[in-house]
Amino acid sequence: MKIILLILLTLSIQAKVLNFEFQSGNNHYQSTTISTTLSDKYKTDYKTMKIILLEAPSRKNEMQMEQSKILRDLPHFTFEDTLTIWVMSLTNETYQVGYHTTMTEAKKLAKNHKNFKITILDSNGKIIKQSSTVMSSAEIIQALE
Amino acid sequence: MSSMQYSISSELLTWSEFGQWSAKSGPYGLGSLPQGQYKVERRNITPLTSKMKNGFIDKTTGKGYFVPITPLFDALGRDGFGIHPDGGKYIGTKGCIGITSNSSGFYQSISSTAASSNLTLEVIN
Numbered sequence: 028m029k030i031i032l033l034i035l036l037t038l039s040i041q042a043k044v045l046n047f048e049f050q051s052g053n054n055h056y057q058s059t060t061i062s063t064t065l066s067d068k069y070k071t072d073y074k075t076m077k078i079i080l081l082e083a084p085s086r087k088n089e090m091q092m093e094q095s096k097i098l099r100d101l102p103h104f105t106f107e108d109t110l111t112i113w114v115m116s117l118t119n120e121t122y123q124v125g126y127h128t129t130m131t132e133a134k135k136l137a138k139n140h141k142n143f144k145i146t147i148l149d150s151n152g153k154i155i156k157q158s159s160t161v162m163s164s165a166e167i168i169q170a171l172e
Numbered sequence: 173m174s175s176m177q178y179s180i181s182s183e184l185l186t187w188s189e190f191g192q193w194s195a196k197s198g199p200y201g202l203g204s205l206p207q208g209q210y211k212v213e214r215r216n217i218t219p220l221t222s223k224m225k226n227g228f229i230d231k232t233t234g235k236g237y238f239v240p241i242t243p244l245f246d247a248l249g250r251d252g253f254g255i256h257p258d259g260g261k262y263i264g265t266k267g268c269i270g271i272t273s274n275s276s277g278f279y280q281s282i283s284s285t286a287a288s289s290n291l292t293l294e295v296i297n
Contacts, residue, residue: 051198051202051203051204052180052181052204052207052297053181053297065199068199069196069199069262069263069264070263071262071263086248086249095249099249103225103227103252103266104225104226104227104260104266106200106201106266107200107227107260107261107262107264107265107266108260108261108262110200110262111200111201112199112200112201112202112203113201113202115202122248123206124202124206124247124248124250125201125202125203125206125250125267126202126203
């Protein structure tokens with residue numbers, strides 16, 4: 028019975044879609060439609076693309092700092108080879124040098140947690156993997172492949 | 173001082189003395205490089221070679237190079253930017269400026285400047 032419940036819980040997590048808005052410069056995106064937006068711009072099939080959403084109160088959050096270092100230290104072409112983008116979502120400050128959500132959107136996303144969360148989504152916004160602790164590079168690479 | 177300019181929205185790298193090149197920045201990783209002033213590290217160029225990772229290699233020439241650029245502002249931890257041919261499996265970069273047309277022309281231009289040249293790059297939307 029426990030195993031069945033665990034399987035059902037896992038399936039429900041895997042099937043969950045996270046729809047949120049984010050931006051970079053003057054460009055605005057939606058997690059559930061970005062693959063179409065990028066496909067139109069770059070004439071490449073982005074159906075296998077992934078989104079890494081990093082949520083934290085601020086850049087000074089220790090888990091955020093540790094996770095960002097792991098992401099920065101991934102082999103240089105990991106993001107390009109797996110068509111992956113990385114979105115920062117901070118509730119107490121706006122991160123303006125890359126893909127980011129507004130603080131309002133970050134607060135909406137963070138309503139069920141107050142600290143740190145990393146989520147890997149597919150091109151339709153479906154959650155592939157989610158963790159409230161720092162993910163290792165091996166875990167991230169496995170989820171992206 | 174010589175100045176280049178890169179426009180994220182028009183995807184053009186312009187160097188008034190030498191010309192203009194089509195170039196992508198992003199969409200991978202955190203996306204295009206942030207707007208602002210950069211120093212072009214003329215002394216630290218990785219010269220034209222076929223022995224580079226595929227993502228730096230121009231598919232038409234089989235050769236690549238890497239021109240490091242350093243933000244002259246707080247890029248909040250983003251670093252490692254450069255100008256190089258846009259190679260790799262897919263079009264675009266993790267934030268570098270990936271030249272998609274006549275990348276060897278850009279290399280010839282920067283090679284013709286003195287190693288001591290004070291080169292800057294302005295990134296605009």
